[in-house]
Amino acid sequence: xxxxxxxxxxxxxxxxxxxxxxxxxxxxxxxxxxxxxxxxxxxxxxxxxxxxxxxxxxxxxxxxxxxxxxxxxxxxxxxxxxxxxxxxxxxxxxxxxxxxxxxxxxxxxxxxxxxxxxxxxxxxxxxxxxxxxxxxxxxxxxxxxxxxxxxxxxxxxxxxxxxxxxxxxxxxxxxxxxxxxxxxxxxxxxxxxxxxxxxxxxxxxxxxxxxxxxxxxxxxxxxxxxxxxxxxxxxxxxxxxxxxxxxxxxxxxxxxxxxxxxxxxxxxxxxxxxxxxxxxxxxxxxxxxxxxxxxxxxxxxxxxxxxxxxxxxxxxxxxxxxxxxxxxxx
Amino acid sequence: xxxxxxxxxxxxxxxxxxxxxxxxxxxxxxxxxxxxxxxxxxxxxxxxxxxxxxxxxxxxxxxxxxxxxxxxxxxxxxxxxxxxxxxxxxxxxxxxxxxxxxxxxxxxxxxxxxxxxxxxxxxxxxxxxxxxxxxxxxxxxxxxxxxxxxxxxxxxxxxxxxxxxxxxxxxxxxxxxxxxxxxxxxxxxxxxxxxxxxxxxxxxxxxxxxxxxxxxxxxxxxxxxxxxxxxxxxxxxxxxxxxxxxxxxxxxxxxxxxxxxxxxxxxxxxxxxxxxxxxxxxxxxxxxxxxxxxxxxxxxxxxxxxxxxxxxxxxxxxxxxxxxxxxxxx
Numbered sequence: 001x002x003x004x005x006x007x008x009x010x011x012x013x014x015x016x017x018x019x020x021x022x023x024x025x026x027x028x029x030x031x032x033x034x035x036x037x038x039x040x041x042x043x044x045x046x047x048x049x050x051x052x053x054x055x056x057x058x059x060x061x062x063x064x065x066x067x068x069x070x071x072x073x074x075x076x077x078x079x080x081x082x083x084x085x086x087x088x089x090x091x092x093x094x095x096x097x098x099x100x101x102x103x104x105x106x107x108x109x110x111x112x113x114x115x116x117x118x119x120x121x122x123x124x125x126x127x128x129x130x131x132x133x134x135x136x137x138x139x140x141x142x143x144x145x146x147x148x149x150x151x152x153x154x155x156x157x158x159x160x161x162x163x164x165x166x167x168x169x170x171x172x173x174x175x176x177x178x179x180x181x182x183x184x185x186x187x188x189x190x191x192x193x194x195x196x197x198x199x200x201x202x203x204x205x206x207x208x209x210x211x212x213x214x215x216x217x218x219x220x221x222x223x224x225x226x227x228x229x230x231x232x233x234x235x236x237x238x239x240x241x242x243x244x245x246x247x248x249x250x251x252x253x254x255x256x257x258x259x260x261x262x263x264x265x266x267x268x269x270x271x272x273x274x275x276x277x278x279x280x281x282x283x284x285x286x287x288x289x290x291x292x293x294x295x296x297x298x299x300x301x302x303x304x305x306x307x308x309x310x311x312x313x314x315x316x317x318x319x320x321x322x323x324x325x326x327x328x329x330x
Numbered sequence: 331x332x333x334x335x336x337x338x339x340x341x342x343x344x345x346x347x348x349x350x351x352x353x354x355x356x357x358x359x360x361x362x363x364x365x366x367x368x369x370x371x372x373x374x375x376x377x378x379x380x381x382x383x384x385x386x387x388x389x390x391x392x393x394x395x396x397x398x399x400x401x402x403x404x405x406x407x408x409x410x411x412x413x414x415x416x417x418x419x420x421x422x423x424x425x426x427x428x429x430x431x432x433x434x435x436x437x438x439x440x441x442x443x444x445x446x447x448x449x450x451x452x453x454x455x456x457x458x459x460x461x462x463x464x465x466x467x468x469x470x471x472x473x474x475x476x477x478x479x480x481x482x483x484x485x486x487x488x489x490x491x492x493x494x495x496x497x498x499x500x501x502x503x504x505x506x507x508x509x510x511x512x513x514x515x516x517x518x519x520x521x522x523x524x525x526x527x528x529x530x531x532x533x534x535x536x537x538x539x540x541x542x543x544x545x546x547x548x549x550x551x552x553x554x555x556x557x558x559x560x561x562x563x564x565x566x567x568x569x570x571x572x573x574x575x576x577x578x579x580x581x582x583x584x585x586x587x588x589x590x591x592x593x594x595x596x597x598x599x600x601x602x603x604x605x606x607x608x609x610x611x612x613x614x615x616x617x618x619x620x621x622x623x624x625x626x627x628x629x630x631x632x633x634x635x636x637x638x639x640x641x642x643x644x645x646x647x648x649x650x651x652x653x654x655x656x657x658x659x660x
Contacts, residue, residue, distance in 0.1 A: 027446035029411055029463075033363055039446065041413040041461055045453040081359055083371040085459050116357035116369065123375040125454050129415050131371055131461040133359075 024225075025071040025210060028140045036136040037080075040071035046126040054168050057096040058103030059187040060128065065107045067212065068132035069191035070265040074210040076141040076200045077134030079113035079193065084130050087123035100128070111193065141200065143218075146207035146226035150270035151277075152295040155192050158215060159243035159254050160185025162261020167246050181242030189265045195287050196267060202279055206270035206297070214262035219303045220316030222268065229300030232314060234259070234307045238292040259305070259314070270297050354555075355401040355540060358470045366466040367410075370401035376456040384498050387426040388433030389517040390458065395437045397542065398462035399521035400595040404540040406471040406530045407464030409443035409523065414460050417453035430458070441523065471530065473548075476537035476556035480600035481607075482625040485522050488545060489573035489584050490515025492591020497576050511572030519595045525617050526597060532609055536600035536627070544592035549633045550646030552598065559630030562644060564589070564637045568622040589635070589644070600627050 026040035044050055044064045052060070065082065072079050084104065088097070108115050113132070146152075164186035167177050177183060196208060207226050211218040215237075219230045237258045247254035269276075276291070283291045295306070305314040356370035374380055374394050382390070395412065402409050414434065418427070438445050443462070476482075494516035497507050507513060526538060537556050541548045545567075549560045567588045577584035599606075606621070613621045625636070635644040 024447075027411070027413060029446065031361070032365065032465075035362065039411070039413060039463065041415045041447070041449050041459070043415045043417055043449050043451045043457075043459065045417050045451045047454075048452050081357070081369070083357060083369060083461060085371045085373045085461075087373055087375050087457055116359065117354075117371070119371050119373050119459075121373045121375045121457075122378050123455060123457060124377075127373075127417055127451075127453060127457050129371070129373065129449075129459045131413060131415075133369065133463070135362075 024142050024144075025074040026077070026134070028075070036138070036140050038072055038075040038077040038134045038136060038140050039131070040068050041129060041131040042067040042071065043127055043129040052126075054173050055187060056103075057099035058106075061100040061103030061105075062107045062188065064128040064130045065104045065132075066189055066191045066265055068130040069111055069113070069193060070210040070212060072132055072134035073191045073193040073196050073265075074141065074208050074267055075134065075136065076138075076196050076208065077136045078197065079111050080133045080135050081114050081116045082108060082130060082132045083116060084118040084128065085121070086118065086126075086128050087121040088126045089124060090122060092126060104130075111191070138200070141196070141205060141208040142225070143207050143209040143222045144225035145205070146222050146228050146230070146270040146297045148228055148297055148299045149273055150206045150228075150297040151273055151293050152219070152230060152232065152297060153269045153271060153276055154211070154215070154238065154266055154292055154294050155195055155269075156264075156266040156289045157238045157240035157243075158211075158264065158266060159257035159261050160240035161189065161263035162257035163240065163243035163246035163254060165261075165263070166250055166252060166257070170250055180246070182240065182246050183242075185240060185242060185264065191265050192267045195283070195289070196269070198283065198286065199269065199276070199279070204272035204275040206272070208267055208269045210265055210267050212262055212265055214260045215268065216259045216303060216314050216316045217262070218268055222270065223301060223303055226297070227301075228297040229302055229304060230295060230297055231304045231306055231311065232259075232295040234305050236292060236294050238290050238294075354472050354474075355404040356407070356464070358405070366468075366470050368402055368405040368407040368464045368466060368470050369461070370398050371459060371461040372397040372401065373457055373459040382456075384503050385517060386433075387429035388436075391430040391433030391435075392437045392518065394458040394460045395434045395462075396519055396521045396595055398460040399441055399443070399523060400540040400542060402462055402464035403521045403523040403526050403595075404471065404538050404597055405464065405466065406468070406526050406538065407466045408527065409441050410463045410465050411444050411446045412438060412460060412462045413446060414448040414458065415451070416448065416456075416458050417451040418456045419454060420452060422456060434460075441521070468530070471526070471535060471538040472555070473537050473539045473552045474555035475535070476552050476558050476560070476600040476627045478558055478627055478629045479603055480536045480558075480627040481603055481623050482549070482560055482562065482627060483599045483601060483606055484541070484545065484568065484596055484622055484624050485525055485599075486594075486596040486619045487568045487570035487573075488541075488594065488596060489587035489591050490570035491519065491593035492587035493570065493573035493576035493584060495591075495593065496580055496582060496587070500580055510576070512570065512576050513572075515570060515572060515594065521595050522597045525613070525619070526599070528613065528616065529599065529606070529609070534602035534605040536602070538597055538599045540595055540597050542592055542595055544590045545598065546589045546633060546644050546646045547592070548598055552600065553631060553633055556627070557631075558627040559632055559634060560625060560627055561634045561636055561641065562589075562625040564635050566622060566624050568620050568624075
């Protein structure tokens with residue numbers, strides 16, 4: 001079956017010369033005075049990206065906005081403004097439109113990013129599209145900036161959202177599932193805007209990408225765009241404590257969720273050797289999340305995982321909507 | 331039943347202080363050096379805004395882009411760039427994604443507006459969202475700029491798209507229907523970007539709005555936003571020749587399509603008395619479309635139609651997706 005990334009190639013070939021700048025977390029525009037703007041769009045589709053029996057409308061609004069803010073974060077941009085487009089059945093709107101927008105608005109206020117307009121359509125299924133515009137003080141960070149010898153770092157702890165999905169699939173939205181720490185990672189993720197900007201002014205960053213498609217797949221995107229190989233030391237992966245707990249409960253390996261789970265908005269960064277290490281303590285004290293060296297960029301191509309000192313090619317499964325059964329997703 | 335415009339009010343109240351600038355064709359952003367950017371988003375939903383048995387995929391792509399470019403036109407902005415989000419079933423994509431994007435890309439090239447990125451999702455129904463960013467040389471034009479005594483003008487000839495829809499509904503997508511001049515107005519509308527910018531530098535414009543919701547409804551939006559009444563002289567309406575022909579064929583009044591039809595991207599402008607009249611000949615020679623004085627702005631509220639020298643309140647039916655049966659639309 002043809003996957004999402006193949007479709008994107010086909011579309012880019014249709015767009016021809018007008019389709020410039022496609023292929024990073026966000027498009028980069030240069031303003032008339034040389035300033036750098038970045039711009040992104042993301043759609044959440046009911047029953048593909050989320051299920052209303054698993055996620056409150058407020059959380060859907062929150063996640064819809066965070067998906068776009070996270071793209072800006074990965075480019076080193078500060079959010080400027082947001083537009084939304086919501087399509088939904090009228091009876092759905094009557095019950096839940098305010099709750100969805102309240103979730104979205106709370107997150108927008110928190111990010112200092114006004115919602116300046118939107119579009120509303122009747123439709124058979126709920127689709128929430130958010131487009132966000134941001135501005136970079138210097139150059140935009142991209143997924144193509146990694147060089148051999150760069151260290152590979154990741155923010156936060158991984159695997160929580162995928163663990164929560166596994167738990168929901170097994171046990172349903174029971175109260176103790178919804179109260180689980182892993183569920184909180186699914187329902188209330190954060191975009192790492194301040195974290196990336198903080199590092200950008202202090203470290204020698206190479207490539208940056210958010211890992212909303214999953215660590216392995218997004219590491220693959222960095223490898224492809226940068227022309228390097230990425231090596232991930234599985235033993236160093238910062239696995240979310242909630243994901244660890246779910247792993248014990250379901251007799252599953254939380255490392256798989258951390259490697260391939262996606263649906264989270266941490267960022268993978270590469271940096272010149274030694275340029276991040278001295279900053280870790282201050283970073284973790286400032287932001288209250290971890291910053292972990294998980295591997296290196298080397299000459300070559302693709303992604304390798306190192307486990308017990310043995311390197312093997314890593315399956316870079318990405319979150320690919322077209323290769324996933326229709327009822328999967330949050 | 332609650333209509334689209336009521337929902338928008340409810341959403342704006344949820345957004346609170348973060349929901350600034352909502353309510354014109356596009357949002358207005360002021361850049362760091364005082365420059366004016368405008369930004370819009372529009373979604374086309376299959377079976378609400380279009381039907382694939384009535385419209386080729388190329389025409390859907392074209393219309394999706396024109397809906398957003400027309401919003402920029404109404405603000406007096408030049409398009410800078412576009413992002414798209416397409417959600418569709420995988421089997422639909424296999425057959426038609428390239429044709430949709432070829433239609434969109436051809437129109438983008440024609441407008442000098444690069445498509446800089448996009449998002450692609452699996453979904454049960456086809457939804458195409460386009461967001462466009464534009465830049466104004468001076469101030470942004472708005473629907474709130476009409477003053478009493480302004481003349482009311484409209485570009486182009488009206489009613490073609492609605493006539494084509496009536497014909498399709500009655501006779502189906504037969505070859506001679508698809509070859510009809512009115513159908514061309516439906517399938518290949520143009521955004522009046524150059525026309526508005528040309529007038530902006532030469533006339534004293536008041537309010538500007540595109541009439542994609544229908545002339546009567548959009549005149550009502552100008553009246554509300556400007557705090558004036560708009561009077562439309564029905565005898566002066568420039569009715570599309572194709573719409574006239576369809577009217578005779580279906581024994582229907584094309585004036586109704588011109589007044590309420592919508593789905594077209596002409597613009598209504600108000601201007602200080604005498605400031606457009608001397609420009610009409612040059613405008614029509616330059617752009618190959620008509621420019622017609624159809625009424626005036628006066629003290630008061632709402633929209634009135636003048637017919638045989640009698641003024642009556644005009645029903646400002648707007649294109650309201652939520653009050654329309656699910657299978658209507660293009």
